[in-house]
Amino acid sequence: MVEAPRSNTTFLHPTFFILTGIPGLGGARAWLTLLFGPMYLLALMGNGALLAVVRIDSTLHQPMFLLLATLAATDLGLASSIAPGLLAVLWLGPRPVPYAACLAQMFFVHALTAMESGVLLAMACDRAVAVGRPLHYPIIVTKARVGYVALALVLKAVAIVVPFPLLVARFERFRAKAIHHTYCEHMAVVELVVGNTRANNLYGLALSLAVSGVDILGIAGSYGLITHAVLRLPTREARSKAFGTCSSHICVILAFYVPGLFSYLTHRFGHRTVPKPVHILFSNIYLLLPPALNPLIYGARTKQIRDRLLEVFTVRKSQP
Structure with missing residues (x-):
């Protein structure tokens, strides 16, 4: 049995929680705003521009760019699910969030994170087919199949994340209303529960391992196939060109999984050695x-994409 600590005061079905932000870093709010504000602005402008370019330019209506547009849409949703609340806490201090809105944010943050990981796996598979079987690529990877993959990723993300808010909603009492976090992260809310949280802990661990673990293995397998295909190419120039088509995707994978791995390890195994604000x-x-x-x-x-963006901005600049 895993019992959350009890206190003399408990709250029955609280109507709201209070997001306190990053404890211990209240004096650094201005610096944190300068860090996260530009990040969110870049996410909005950059992903919005990518979506616009892919939609406007019919030559980009290809599977590779449709997957990229799916990634951009996911990124927009993921950033917007936490950044406005994060910046509000940094600017205005601790803020209340309605109970239902907290559960909704919990769902969207975790669902969009799972969606992002799935899109990265789909893009790895796309590159594996493009490099390993280039002649069959137009037949194997079609726009219709990309649409089916995107729909499947959405349904999977919804199905596996819905239990998070449901597992929290079953509890009637909470020992506090203050969530020491910047958004309604599942385990941060579970820490406030009065009751047996074993199911929440086990499901959170299983979901992390199942989603990220399976996707990482799939990505590793795809790049194993890519490496095998590239090494069979006859010239260094051909090998360099083939690897060059995957370089952007490799950078995106590292940007997503490296911080995610650090965050996961510190949360699961370093809670005693890594300070909570970190x-x-x-x-x-x-x-x-x-x-x-x-x-x-x-x-x-x-x-x-680079040429299309330059063309758009050049045309606008040349207009009177």
Whole structure:
């Protein structure tokens, strides 16, 4: 039995929680605003521009760019699910959030994180087919199949994350209303529960291992196939070109999984050695850094998108 600590005062079905922000870093609010504010702005502008370019330019209506548009839409949702509340806490201090809104935020944050991981796996599979079987690529990877994959990823994310808010909603009493975090993260809310939280803990651990673990293994397998195919190419120039088509995706993978791995390890195994403010800080960086960096990575390293963006801005600049 795992029992949350009890106190003399408990709250029966609280109508709201209070997000306190990052404990111990109240004096650094201005600096944190300068860190997270530009991140969110980059995420909005960059992913919005990518979506607009892919929609406007019919030559980009190809599976690779449709997957990129799916990633951009996911990034927009992920950044917007936490950044407004985070910036409000940094600017205005602790703020109340309605109970239902807290559960909704919990759902969207975790669902969109799972969605992002799934899209990265789909993009790895796309690159594996493009490099390993280039002649069959147009037949195997079609726009219709990309649409089915995107729909499947949405349904999977919803199905596996819905239990999070339901597992929290079953509890009637909470020992406090203050959530020492910047958003309604599942385990941060569970810490306030009065009752047996074993199911929440086990499901959270199982979901992390199942989603990230399976996706990482799939990505590793895809790049194993890519490496095998590239090493069979006859010339160094051909090998370099083949690897170059995957460089953007590799950068995006590192930007998503490296901070995520650090955040996960500190939360699960380093809670006694890593200060809580550091964990909360990195959990926010983990969710905001990839949406901010991904458009820059693909905009700088993908020729078709870079040329189209330059064409758009050049045309606007030349207009009177």
